[in-house]
Amino acid sequence: MDKLRAKLHVKHELGRALLAEFTGTFLLLLVLNSVVAQAVLPKNKGVLGNETIGVNIGIGIAIWFGVAISARLSGGHINPAVSAMFALFGQLSPVRFLLYFVVQLLGALFGSAVAYAVYQDAIFGFDGGNHQIVGNSATAGIFASYPAVPIGLFNGFLNQMVATAVFCFLIAHITDKRNAYPSWVQPVLIGVTFVGIGTAFAYNDGYPCNPARDLGPRLFTFIWGYGGEVFSHRTWSWVPVIAPLVGGILGGLLYQLLIGFHTPQDVEEKYVVLTGNQELKPLTSKDPEESAQA
Template sequence: MEVYVAEIIGTAILILLGDGVVANVVLRKNKGEGGGWIVITAGWGFAVAMAVYSVGWISGAHINPAVTVGQAVAGVFPWVDVAPYLIAQLIGAMIGALLVWLAYQKHFDATEDPGLKLAVFCTGPEIRNYAWNTVTEVIGTFMLVFGILMIVVSGGEFLTGQAGDQLAQQWTLGTWPLIVGFLVFSIGLSLGGPTGYAINPARDLGPRIMHALLPIPGKGTSDWAYSWVPVVGPLLGAVIAGLAFLAVEPLFI
């Protein structure tokens, strides 16, 4: 049970700090207003690192259904735990989004543009083409999940089929969580432009649900027509990353 609670807490931290930096940059009358894409991508990178440092020693800090599914496909996480992890991550994402709304409530009121309000909670494409938007999310998430798996391998202690406690411990050793944060920062800088790089189904779906539920004045639509892209794309990318890791694993183990 404690690992699922840890995933809830870790994902809530991720969204609080990640969606929080977006709110600081895009909502009106903030000290960070207009900070730009570099601030947002850096904020998300640090958010990932802080979430992993916080609960990685308990649950492995997947904080992302794509990471969970990718590790299961790669054979380093038990399939029986996948569904509970995904549910915990979605709950944590919704809690994190609620906290962001509470922290920035008056700034939501001061912002007239409904698109900016939605951007705090979830991603959206700059050029709407569902097929190519999905491709972008697949590539970005592949880089995330494959990168994480290879970082674990580079630690020299990876044992296929023995993820469990060992992988959870590795996640909190030294600078590894910070390196994964740099990976997320890099993905945002290099691949985030077309879609806003969800690369995490819970990160997008949980806050999108909260956007629909919360009493935000003038919030407009939650763009449910697009909502499947940041769910399906990352999951596909995770599966491909897990399979790719299985293909190259014999070269390193």
């Protein structure tokens, strides 16, 4: 394995980061779409149908591990809205943000394709091969978000923006080094945070809160026979792309303005005895490697 690692190891730091963002987002969408499929496809919901809380927990766990596996290499964003927030903080250049967005989108597309492959027979049994956007036999909602019938575009935009703002506000808090959350626990907390987002904001139009998570699967369904209506239905498709980006920036700004700028920079001091003159000097415990950005 060491010889294989030496041959296959990506030496360029940006290349490693992009590979990690692709892989983390791929895993997120593979698990997420599969969780939703189990909620939608059973004819007898009492046999295998997940209740809403089951969907929320499954997606939260998918985010937990998507962030965890990619955090050391890329920061574990797996979400362009989160990347936009860290670009606002100056931790991501505009070019790097765009590259992250592209690989996150590709990861979401391929993750959705594999989830479809796993559930293709069940999907065919449910809709008879007549892939529909809405209706009793609709399966497009397994992959991308579609609004509930009574909701308008403004309300839908507001729902997505507020949900993502809350999510990114909490991510900014969790990943702020001044709050001293250990790096290993940050992905867990981010996953749990999204469970809370789902239980609070899912009713109106789902809660993608992630442009790649919605646009990637939507592109897949367009390619795979659901037709152009996946983009034209109620002129909705732009909302879960633009609103989360606005929400991510808004959430990051609010965190810094209301909390972050006012949090003391407390650095724990440890003392060691230096040889020679036996002088006591402080040694900070701050570790620049310790970060798990979502």
